[in-house]
Amino acid sequence: MGSRVRFVLPGLPHLFRGRVLEGGVALFLWLGLLALSGLRMDRVLQAPSGDIGDWVALLTLLGVLAGVWIWSAKDEVGGGGGAPGGSVGSRGVSVEGWRVFRKDPMAMAGLGIVLAFYLAMLLAPFLAPFEPEARGAFEVGGDMALRLAAPSSTHLMGTDQYSQDVLSRILYGARISLTVGLLAVGLSLTIGVFLGAIAGYLGGRIDTSIMRFVDMVMAFPRLVLLLAIVALFQPSILVIVLALAFTQWPFTTRMVRGEILALKGREFSEAAHALGFSRRRILFMHLLPNAMGPVIVVATLGIGNIILLEAGLSFLGLGVRASTPSWGFMLFEGWDYMMDAWWVAAFPGLAIVLVVLAFNLVGDGLRDALDPRQREGRSQ
Amino acid sequence: MSLLEIQDLRVHLRTQGGTARAVDGVDFRLEEGEAVGLVGESGSGKTILALSILGLLPQGSGTILPEGSIRFRGEELVGMDRNRLREIRGGEVAMVFQEPMTSLNPVFTVGSQIQEAVELHRPLGRGAAQAETLRLLQEVGIPDAGARAASYPHQLSGGMRQRAMIAMALAGEPSLLVADESTTALDVTIQAQILKLLKSVQTRLGMGLLLISHDLSVVSRVCDRILILYGGRVVESGPTREILEAPKHPYTRGLLGSRLSIDDRRRTLRPIPGEVPEATDWPPGCKFHPRCQEVLDRCHREEPNLLPMAGSQGAVEARSGVPGTGREARCWLLVEEEVEP
Amino acid sequence: MTNGSEEFILSVIGLTHSFAQKGGGRGEGKGPVHALRGVSFDLKKGECLAVVGESGSGKTTLARSLLRLVQPTGGEVSYRGTDVLTMNPDDLLAFRRKAQIVFQDPFGSLNPRLRAGPMLDEILQVHGDSVSRGTRQLRVAELLQLVGLHPSHAERYPHEFSGGQRQRLGIARALSVGPELLILDEPVSALDLSVQAQILNLLRDLQERLALTIILVAHDLTVVRQVADRVAVMYGGKVVEVSPVQGLFETPVHPYTKGLLAAADPDAASVRGEGPWDLLTGEPPSPIRPPAGCPFHPRCPHPAKDQECAEKPPEVRGLPRGRKVACWKEIEGADRA
Secondary structure, three states: OOHHHHHHOOOHHHHHOOOHHHHHHHHHHHHHHHHHHHHOHHHHHHHHHOOHHHHHHHHHHHHHHHHHHHHHHHHHHOOOOOOOOOOOOOHHHHHHHHHHHHHOHHHHHHHHHHHHHHHHHHOHHHHOOOOOOOOHHHOOOOOHHHOOOOOOOOOOOOEOOOOOEHHHHHHHHHHHHHHHHHHHHHHHHHHHHHHHHHHHHHOHHHHHHHHHHHHHHHHOOHHHHHHHHHHHOOOOHHHHHHHHHHHHHHHHHHHHHHHHHHHHOOHHHHHHHHOOOOHHHHHHHHHHHHHHHHHHHHHHHHHHHHHHHHHHHHHOOOOOOOOOOOHHHHHHHHHHHOOOOOHHHHHHHHHHHHHHHHHHHHHHHHHHHHHHHHOOOOOO | OOOEEEEEEEEEEEEOOEEEEEEEEEEEEEOOOOEEEEEOOOOOOHHHHHHHHOOOOOOOOOEOOOEEEEEEOOEEOOOOOHHHHHHHEOOOEEEEOOOHHHHOOOOOOHHHHHHHHHHHHOOOOHHHHHHHHHHHHHHOOOOOHHHHHOOOHHHOOHHHHHHHHHHHHHOOOOOEEEEEOOOOOOOHHHHHHHHHHHHHHHHHHOOEEEEEEOOHHHHHHHOOEEEEEEOOEEEEEEEHHHHHHOOOOHHHHHHHHOOOOOOOOOOOOOOOOOOOOOOOOOOOOOOOHHHOOOOOHHHHHOOOOOEEOOOOHHHHHHHOOOOOOOOEEOOHHHHHHHHOO | OOOOOOOEEEEEEEEEEEEOOHHHOOOOOOOOEEEEEEEEEEEEOOOEEEEEOOOOOOHHHHHHHHOOOOOOOEEEEEEOOEEHHHOOHHHHHHHHHHEEEEOOOOOOOOOOOOOHHHHHHHHHHHHOOOOOHHHHHHHHHHHHHHOOOOHHHHHOOHHHOOHHHHHHHHHHHHHOOOOOEEEEEOOOOOOOHHHHHHHHHHHHHHHHHHOOEEEEEEOOHHHHHHHOOEEEEEEOOEEEEEEEHHHHHHOOOOHHHHHHHHHHOHHHHHHOOOOHHHOOOOOOOOOOOOOOOOOOHHHOOOOOOOHHHHHOOOOOEEEOOOEEEOOHHHHHOOOOO
16 A cells, blocks of 8 residues: 555545545546446547547546546645736735635536536547447338337436437537537627727727627517528528627627726726826736636536527537537437427437536536625724 | 613624624613714724624625624514514614615605505605605705705715615604615715714714724714624623724724824824734634734733723622623733733 | 935926827817926935826826826936936936836726736736746845835735735736836825825835935825925916925915815915915816916916916926025015015
């Protein structure tokens, strides 16, 4: 016994030291991934010759295994402290914010679910018991009873009308929902933050023109606008991401503008001005970092909404029709069978609900973690 | 029986950094018609003390209910029945706060807020209450009371708002008025007016007044007796003149030494070194000792008690077991003095 | 700490500032806010001039205007011969190295996400001419020690400091560019009493060591008494009295000054035998509807107050010993101090 065993199994030293959360997660991840590779060794070996999805899965698998191991070793060996000095940074607030976030069980649960989904999505080729398009019933020698089969030990979530395994489709389908969600929010954040910052800081005519444009876009009912855009162009992933981002950025712009306006009045902003800093420096290096807190919260909550919208689009038949299914599309297809084969639509629906809920929990947790940080004062 | 009698009051707050002993054993008494000043900086516990008198402590998960005793005319306020406490609050004991803008409801007119207080605490009908509201506004020196009553808080200046707050406090015909930093946010000339108003109202109505401030000069203008608060405890108390002319506790001396009156010639300030520690980090022994210029060995280990000073009226009363009224200080220096004459 | 130098480094002439209210005003009425209504004074090198006033006096706007953080609507601020208000950007940047400001709120005036060291380092980077990283680090440590902090404090965030320490940091920040003129806007009013004196001592010490010229905006007269050489009293957007500090406190001339001193220290006032000044009634004037004539006349208890006061704004007249006053009645009988 001793250090050798500890080195091999990440998470164990943390468990021994009482840090149950980190230890447990690390150990579970490691053992789980090893078990997975063991069980699906043949699939793993196939991966290098597969498509990009297979590569991603392979890299994720190796990456997480290595990463967790390195983290565990480093955490035990080194102090883990940050580098002193350094540039205009924001670590202090983040570190304390994380401590508050950790203590919130709902927020951590949400974070766990989100991360689990993303991990599952990346590892889909290895996790999924079947190929998403495998229509067993229609192959030579296939059994028609495999169509619309209820959940069983082989098909944990049953099969749909094409005898495709629902679980596998959900795992692969996560790609659309989760990727679109992240990309659309990322894009809208970039645009929104930039425009909002400029509008708030510069004021005057620039502010007016940007905000009137914002008003214009927001005047359209969001779903209608989305439908219009998608109907106009071919519903590819790119178009959908762009369309979703386009309907999301006005909200971000407004928020950022508000924050920047408030910060502009604070004395440290005046101080920077008095020190002769250029406007660009003040805006991007001093004001924006302070404005990002509430913006991040809203963005996180927005991901959930965007996932819902994407699912909605797919459900209406306007979503991506690529070979990969999306959860919304699965709902669309399974809707007709709700009475007889509820599992076809229910499980994708449940997945959507779970992911959106998880993002909302994370967003709420972030809000609580970041907000009271600003209140600093002595009690009388 | 005193108007207000506080015995061994302790209020501890549970914070992230530990337990903050905001008020850590305060004793004093306030008689009918007496004006007593409570002086303390931030971290001294003065606001928590003021709030606990009226049971207004914040209801967070961290606040521990006060221990000790607060008696108003013999009635115990700590743990009192909530309905009775509400009757007393705003009625027999009234409070005036620091920021009139946030203490007044911005969406109601000043007059309606005062009238509400009147109707709540006095058995007057609508018409009589209205008349009383106008009378109160005049009493606090607001000209053109009728027009002012119909104004909203944001339409009044800072001084006017504070006068309105005082009018609201007087609506219930209180016997005790607690004023917590009520002049801190005001201009100097307005502050002088408000202090004069408080004093005149207090004398005329025979009310007890507890004036809480960080400014010794403000308190000394209005109060007959002063208590100096540090670290949640009274460190010195006595008649105003005596405190100003012959302060005994090093902290009091430090306060006076770093704040010369504008009448003195300029000389080097002797500030108190260091700063008030976090409420969770009080040192052992005397709470002031790390900053004290005259610290003794004993001060590091033991916290002194609040003792009456030899020859003062307090000393006489102490022997009969009644603390908190005379000339007292909490410092080993005084004990040593007595031992070695 | 007056030194004998008579060199003037700053001349303010007829500074005026009016601006429209955002959102059309409320309560007191709509209309422009007249924050400054013609302020003029000179500043000698090495002296400490205090600017004293209550709400609506315009002292905060004045502080901002001198550094052109606000662009005043009229007047001139001449720094060593050049008008700050019309300088080109390059000269303005150079000026910013010569004149700095320390703010009132020690917490709000610091970027909460910036540690002390990097904050000072950034300033040195922006202003220094390609000074090396090592030199900058040394300078940062120097600055921290100069204001009574420890070099290790460079690692701390603003919320990890106490109020007094934050204000010291604010001072260090202002000094980092090596200014000769330092403007302080209510530097100690947000601090505990016991800390105020520490900061004031620090300021006096720094003034001597670095040969600074200081403009101190304050409302607290005891603060002024400790630190200032000369005092300018402002009321209603104008300067009503300027005087060396001792003269101001011992024999104030302007009725408002008398009232102000009496309000701050009634005992001293009665010792001086000030009769009707001992309690000013009424309130400071609204900057939206300033009174005609002398800004103080509605509240003035001067026995000789008359129509002239209500109609004609008094001019600033010089008195013996470098004193100036803006009052029709006092100039006539002014042979004191």
